[in-house]
Amino acid sequence: MGRGGAARRFLVVAAAAFLVTAAFVGCAEIQALRGQQTPAEVQAGSQYLARGEREKARQQFEAALQRHRGDVQAGFAVLEACHSAGEYQMEAEFALRCADDTPESDVATRSQFIRAAGVACAYLQDFDRALSLLKQAHKMNPKNAVIMNDLGYVLADAGRELDLALSLTTEAVRMAHESGRASNEAMAAFLDSLGWVHYRRGNLAAAIEHLARAAEMSPGMWEIHYHLAVAYHKKGMDEEARVELLRARTAAPEKAAISQALQLVNQSLAARKKRTPPSSEPTLRFGAP
Numbered sequence: 001m002g003r004g005g006a007a008r009r010f011l012v013v014a015a016a017a018f019l020v021t022a023a024f025v026g027c028a029e030i031q032a033l034r035g036q037q038t039p040a041e042v043q044a045g046s047q048y049l050a051r052g053e054r055e056k057a058r059q060q061f062e063a064a065l066q067r068h069r070g071d072v073q074a075g076f077a078v079l080e081a082c083h084s085a086g087e088y089q090m091e092a093e094f095a096l097r098c099a100d101d102t103p104e105s106d107v108a109t110r111s112q113f114i115r116a117a118g119v120a121c122a123y124l125q126d127f128d129r130a131l132s133l134l135k136q137a138h139k140m141n142p143k144n145a146v147i148m149n150d151l152g153y154v155l156a157d158a159g160r161e162l163d164l165a166l167s168l169t170t171e172a173v174r175m176a177h178e179s180g181r182a183s184n185e186a187m188a189a190f191l192d193s194l195g196w197v198h199y200r201r202g203n204l205a206a207a208i209e210h211l212a213r214a215a216e217m218s219p220g221m222w223e224i225h226y227h228l229a230v231a232y233h234k235k236g237m238d239e240e241a242r243v244e245l246l247r248a249r250t251a252a253p254e255k256a257a258i259s260q261a262l263q264l265v266n267q268s269l270a271a272r273k274k275r276t277p278p279s280s281e282p283t284l285r286f287g288a289p
Contacts, residue, residue: 039064042077049085057087061094070101072109079116092120111141119150127158138168145175145190153193156200166201169194188218192227199231207231215244222251226258229265238269 045060061078068074075098082091095117102110118133134151141147152168155161173190176182182190195210211228218224225248232241245262252258 038077039068039074041067042074042081045078046081046085049081049087054087054090057081057085058090061090065094065097065101070103072098072102075101075113076116083120088120088123092117092124095120107140108144111137111144111147114140115147115150118154122150122154122157127154127160130154131158131160143175145172145179148172148175149190149193152197156193156197159200162197162201165197166194169197184217185221188214188221188224191217192221192224195231196227199227199234204231204235208235215247219247220251222248222255222258225251226261229261233265233268238265238272241265242269 041060041064045057045064048054048057048060061081064074064078075094078094079091079098082088082094095113099110099113099117102113104110114133115137118130118137121127121130121133124130131151131154134147134154137147138144138151148168149172152165152172155165155168169190173187173194176187176190191210191214195207195214198204198210199207208228208231211224211231214224215221215228225244229241229244229248232238232244242262242265245258245265248255249258249262
């Protein structure tokens with residue numbers, strides 16, 4: 001079973017506040033600042049993206065950022081629109097523009113825009129650029145649990161600096177727990193990252209422990225069930241992996257990768273029931289959802 005890196009939830013912190021309850025899906029969509037009116041240009045840009053008219057959408061987003069220069073809410077609204085449409089390259093570009101438009105003295109906000117750019121690059125599987133940006137954000141804002149979480153997760157997903165990834169995600173979980181302000185969904189996302197780091201380090205027992213806790217805390221997050229299935233399969237626990245994939249499919253029936261993974265697990269189970277020698281059992285390679 002391969003890496004499930006695209007199947008996850010990252011977290012976002014809006015403006016300067018440490019709000020671990022503000023989660024965005026992704027391994028999913030950005031949850032920008034809520035309760036605020038979306039600029040008309042952003043609404044128009046979203047409509048253009050829905051029709052596949054990228055350049056017209058870009059023009060609208062540029063107009064929004066120009067008219068609302070330095071407005072954090074408008075900036076995150078643009079990023080949300082790009083992210084929801086899967087336009088990660090555009091999202092990264094606008095995130096960096098928003099960072100440039102933010103006063104240097106506002107380190108917290110600048111670091112969050114840079115973090116958003118790094119996450120967008122991670123979606124593009126451009127790990128070199130993603131890690132460069134996330135490390136920059138972490139250097140600027142070293143005590144931010146969300147940035148720690150995202151940097152640690154992407155390091156693990158890229159298979160790099162796994163000791164650092166473990167340190168970052170462990171500290172992020174500790175901070176989120178001690179803050180007392182983390183929602184179940186946010187805490188589950190942190191535990192998912194920590195569990196995935198353990199998986200990448202080959203510590204399957206710890207991976208399953210943390211991923212199972214995450215799945216229990218937020219059963220609607222299909223990505224966590226998928227990660228837990230990966231860990232169970234690696235440990236040879238295909239019955240348990242199948243259960244988690246069924247839960248993932250219930251939460252996100254439109255995800256073709258879940259059905260493909262379920263088919264492979266079912267093949268593995270069937271082979272074992274026939275007492276097929278291990279060498280001839282199907283080799284499972286799950287693609288990233």
